Amino acid sequence: xxKIKELEGKGTLTRRDFLxxxxxxxxxxxxxxxxxxxxANNEEKKDSGKTRWKKxxxxxxxxxxxLNRALLKPEQERKWSMAxxxxxxxxxxxxxxxxxxxxxLPTGVVYRPVIEEESGTYPHVSRRFFPRPCLHCExxxxxxxxxxxxxxxxxxxxxxxxxxxxIGCRYCITACPYSARYSDFGENYxxxxxxxxxxxxxxxxxxxxxxxxxxxxxxxxxCHFCIHLIEDGILPRCVSTCIGRATYFGDLNDTESLIYSxxxxxxxxxxxxxxxxxxxxxxxx
Amino acid sequence: MRKFICILMALLAIAGLVSSYVRFLEGMKVTxxxxxxxxxxxxxxxxxFVGLSAxxxxxxxxxxxxxxxxxxxxxxxxxxxxxxxxxxxxVFIWMDLGHPFRFWKVITNFNYTSILAWExxxxxxxxALLLVSFWFLKRCELVSQAKYSTGMKRVLAKFLSxxxxxxxxxxxxxxxxxxxxxLVKYLGFIGIPLVLFVRGGTGALFAVVASRPHWFxxxxxxxxxxxxxxxxxxxxxxxxxxxxxxxxxxxxxxxxLILRNLLLLFLSIETFLFAxxxxxxxxxxxxxxxxxxxxxxxxxxxxxxxxxxxxxGLIIPVFxxxxxxxxxxxxxxxxxxxxxxxxxxxxxxxxxxxxxxLPMLKGLxxxxxxxxxxxxxxxxxxxxxxxxxxxxxxxxxxxxxxxxLPVFSRTEIKF
Ligand code: SF4
Ligand code: SF4
Numbered sequence: 001x002x003k004i005k006e007l008e009g010k011g012t013l014t015r016r017d018f019l020x021x022x023x024x025x026x027x028x029x030x031x032x033x034x035x036x037x038x039x040a041n042n043e044e045k046k047d048s049g050k051t052r053w054k055k056x057x058x059x060x061x062x063x064x065x066x067l068n069r070a071l072l073k074p075e076q077e078r079k080w081s082m083a084x085x086x087x088x089x090x091x092x093x094x095x096x097x098x099x100x101x102x103x104x105l106p107t108g109v110v111y112r113p114v115i116e117e118e119s120g121t122y123p124h125v126s127r128r129f130f131p132r133p134c135l136h137c138e139x140x141x142x143x144x145x146x147x148x149x150x151x152x153x154x155x156x157x158x159x160x161x162x163x164x165x166x167i168g169c170r171y172c173i174t175a176c177p178y179s180a181r182y183s184d185f186g187e188n189y190x191x192x193x194x195x196x197x198x199x200x201x202x203x204x205x206x207x208x209x210x211x212x213x214x215x216x217x218x219x220x221x222x223c224h225f226c227i228h229l230i231e232d233g234i235l236p237r238c239v240s241t242c243i244g245r246a247t248y249f250g251d252l253n254d255t256e257s258l259i260y261s262x263x264x265x266x267x268x269x270x271x272x273x274x275x276x277x278x279x280x281x282x283x284x285x
Numbered sequence: 286m287r288k289f290i291c292i293l294m295a296l297l298a299i300a301g302l303v304s305s306y307v308r309f310l311e312g313m314k315v316t317x318x319x320x321x322x323x324x325x326x327x328x329x330x331x332x333x334f335v336g337l338s339a340x341x342x343x344x345x346x347x348x349x350x351x352x353x354x355x356x357x358x359x360x361x362x363x364x365x366x367x368x369x370x371x372x373x374x375x376v377f378i379w380m381d382l383g384h385p386f387r388f389w390k391v392i393t394n395f396n397y398t399s400i401l402a403w404e405x406x407x408x409x410x411x412x413a414l415l416l417v418s419f420w421f422l423k424r425c426e427l428v429s430q431a432k433y434s435t436g437m438k439r440v441l442a443k444f445l446s447x448x449x450x451x452x453x454x455x456x457x458x459x460x461x462x463x464x465x466x467x468l469v470k471y472l473g474f475i476g477i478p479l480v481l482f483v484r485g486g487t488g489a490l491f492a493v494v495a496s497r498p499h500w501f502x503x504x505x506x507x508x509x510x511x512x513x514x515x516x517x518x519x520x521x522x523x524x525x526x527x528x529x530x531x532x533x534x535x536x537x538x539x540x541x542l543i544l545r546n547l548l549l550l551f552l553s554i555e556t557f558l559f560a561x562x563x564x565x566x567x568x569x570x571x572x573x574x575x576x577x578x579x580x581x582x583x584x585x586x587x588x589x590x591x592x593x594x595x596x597x598g599l600i601i602p603v604f605x606x607x608x609x610x611x612x613x614x615x616x617x618x619x620x621x622x623x624x625x626x627x628x629x630x631x632x633x634x635x636x637x638x639x640x641x642x643l644p645m646l647k648g649l650x651x652x653x654x655x656x657x658x659x660x661x662x663x664x665x666x667x668x669x670x671x672x673x674x675x676x677x678x679x680x681x682x683x684x685x686x687x688x689x690l691p692v693f694s695r696t697e698i699k700f
Contacts, residue, residue: 096653108320108657115648132646141495144398147405148390167390168313168383170323171401177496179645182320183383185657186312218312218383271646275495 059245060235062258068233070251076155080225081252082239083262084131085284088246091116091129095238095247099133102226102237104201106210107189109182111223112238131247133238134159134180134223135271135279142172142181151220157252157280158225160204163215172220177272178279186217202228225249252280291684294677301674304667305380313383315667321650322641322662326672327381332487332633333516334374335408336509339484340517341367342415342476344547349466350473355540359521361692362528364419365683366520371412373679380671400490407483414476421465424449425458426691438689445690484510491636498566499577499640508558515551516629518544519602522622526615528687534615545606545618548625552602559632573643580642581635585661589631598628638662 051069053062070078091114099105099112117128136159143151143159150165151172161172173181188197188210200207201216205228208216226236230249234240239249250259262268268282308315318325345363347353379385391405420427428449430442452458488509491500522544526534534541566574581590602621604611611617642660644650650660664672686692 108655110653110655110658113649113652115646115652117648132649132652144396145401145493147396147399147402148387148394149396150394165387165390165394166384167387169381169401170383171399171490173320173323174641175494175496177645179321179649183313183318183323183657185314185316185318187314187657213312215384220383272496 059258060240063235063239063248063250066250066254066257067230067235070254071233077253078156079252080157081250081259081263082133082281083248083259083284085246086128086130087284088244089129089131090244092243094241094243095131098237098241103203104199106184107187109184109221130283132178132180133281135178135281136225138278138280139276141175141177141277145171145175158227160224161220161222163219166219168218170220177275177277181220181222184216184219184221186212204228205231294681297674297677298681300670301678304670304674308380308667308671315665317663317665317668319657319659319662321658321660322638324637325662326664326668327377329630329633329637330672331374331377333630334370334377335487336484336513337516337520338367338370338374339480340513341370341521342480343514344517344521346473346477349469350477355543358537358540359525361419361422362524363521364415365686365692366524368415368419369679369683371408371415373675375408376675400486400493404486407479407486411479411483414472414479418469418472421468423691424465425452425461426694430691441689481510484513496645497640498571498574502562504558504562508555511551511555511558512629512632515555516626518548518551519622519625522548523619526619538615541615541618542613545612548602549606552599556599576643577639581639589634593631594628594635597624598631
């Protein structure tokens with residue numbers, strides 16, 4: 001990602017610069033509208049359990065219903081899962097950017113990059129996009145290697161990092177077969193720090209301010225399905241901002257849920273299944 | 286010449302201390318590590334020094350446990366080398382932590398499924414065992430030195446003898462020394478399996494990572510063990526020459542020749558294991574493995590393989606240890622040792638870094654562009670300075686200890 005100071009001082013804007021600035025503006029916009037979204041979603045939570053979705057409505061509403069229904073159950077009875085439809089993903093990177101904004105990710109940390117795949121030769125070419133969050137493996141290789149039990153699998157299936165315990169040995173980064181983990185090297189996008197970079201993040205339902213030597217700087221970081229949002233009845237940010245509606249989220253233990261029906265489709269793939277990691281994030285192809 | 290080297294090392298040590306301070310002040314951003322290549326130079330040196338320590342200890346057990354009396358003179362030197370190398374290795378891995386001051390959490394939040402956590406316990410036990418062995422071997426000489434020498438030597442010996450009272454007669458000394466030798470021997474029965482776990486465990490840290498074909502092999506812990514023995518033999522050859530007087534070199538020539546033969550033995554085993562691993566990999570034609578071998582041999586740093594691993598690590602030592610004009614000369618054998626040590630570091634470098642260079646998922650390297658996500662690593666100036674500064678500091682400490690402790694038993698014991 002570009003640093004703003006690198007963009008400054010250039011007389012003319014190239015198309016690329018324009019796009020880069022656009023992304024950053026989007027990031028700022030997402031942050032500014034976020035409180036309203038949170039408010040709206042909180043209100044929705046009040047009548048959680050009710051089904052408001054009707055056929056033909058936006059699937060986001062159905063997923064919100066699914067989410068709120070799941071929250072009525074005890075934690076150990078939920079099994080969060082995500083599906084990504086590669087046929088619907090348009091490669092807009094909204095999820096990547098909104099995740100960065102939501103979690104105030106610094107430079108070098110991206111929980112959800114979108115991989116582009118090109119196949120064939122002209123004129124028979126096709127392009128496919130597949131976003132890669134943490135796959136929240138059922139059998140995660142990143143967990144047993146951690147020397148301090150800082151990374152573990154919650155009963156609802158989410159693999160988390162306890163920032164206060166993590167010693168930053170980066171063994172989990174080495175062990176993850178999907179490169180879904182990142183090290184926070186303590187760098188920022190802007191210098192001097194712009195106000196948006198000073199905002200705290202609320203990962204794992206705690207308040208994290210970026211201060212030298214303090215977590216999450218120096219820690220291993222990764223996608224956590226926006227626990228701080230889902231626990232409040234809000235869909236993960238990448239799901240609600242996906243303009244192609246290509247990302248699905250819900251409780252796999254709920255046979256009524258959209259994610260459950262998708263998991264029974266014939267056209268699903270899981271990445272590197274041969275490793276036996278059993279990712280709970282799957283792709284529809 | 287020696288003075289010049291010491292001054293140079295002192296300067297490097299100061300630069301190293303300053304850059305380590307910068308590292309602790311600024312955090313990991315002073316390194317050139319990335320999330321794609323999260324382990325770099327410090328981890329390479331950690332592996333090397335832990336291996337050097339394990340190998341040195343195993344060599345010291347040859348006289349004390351297995352009764353190879355001809356190697357007895359190198360015993361205390363090997364144990365001292367093992368102590369300092371272990372501490373150096375641990376400092377390197379400590380420096381590599383994102384939160385170095387939380388290291389104690391490994392004990393309070395112990396994760397029994399983590400090899401790294403077990404390693405920390407094993408290192409502590411192993412360090413304790415080394416210190417006890419060294420102290421028992423040298424306690425009588427320390428007491429004697431505390432009594433009859435002057436200046437710093439006296440202060441150091443007095444401190445390290447921990448108010449142990451010296452035997453009063455030659456006979457009592459013999460009994461006391463015999464007791465120490467027996468103790469070190471029995472400690473060796475614990476120490477040998479312990480050190481096999483220590484070094485094998487360091488190899489297993491990498492070997493268990495199933496998603497990295499470059500590491501995922503049952504041979505890796507064995508290769509780590511042999512490389513440790515190799516680096517220790519090589520280093521002892523070098524250190525022995527560097528620290529001995531001309532008379533000692535003459536007297537100890539039979540011992541040096543045994544070390545030379547051991548060097549050749551370990552070198553052949555290591556080469557055999559490496560060749561078998563590589564050839565099986567090449568024959569299997571698994572694209573990822575082939576690409577990795579290609580990278581190692583013809584990638585951005587081919588000189589590490591051709592120059593470091595092959596030339597310095599194999600050709601030079603084999604030549605110096607077998608050519609008739611050099612194979613019985615302490616000096617040339619020490620050069621063979623030094624060259625072989627560089628070879629071992631190259632082997633480790635080529636083992637650690639290339640495993641990270643290919644993206645885990647095709648296209649991931651182009652998915653998001655950031656300098657902390659690239660698949661290329663060359664250490665930063667801080668990494669270079671802190672590494673070589675720390676090594677220089679340790680060498681200076683080693684020189685100081687060898688000159689001020691009765692490592693070579695140069696003076697008669699007085700009662
Ligand atoms: S994708 Fe990687 S980080 Fe996520 S749970 Fe699986 S192994 Fe762990
Ligand atoms: S970096 Fe943190 S979470 Fe990862 S293995 Fe090390 S201590 Fe555990």
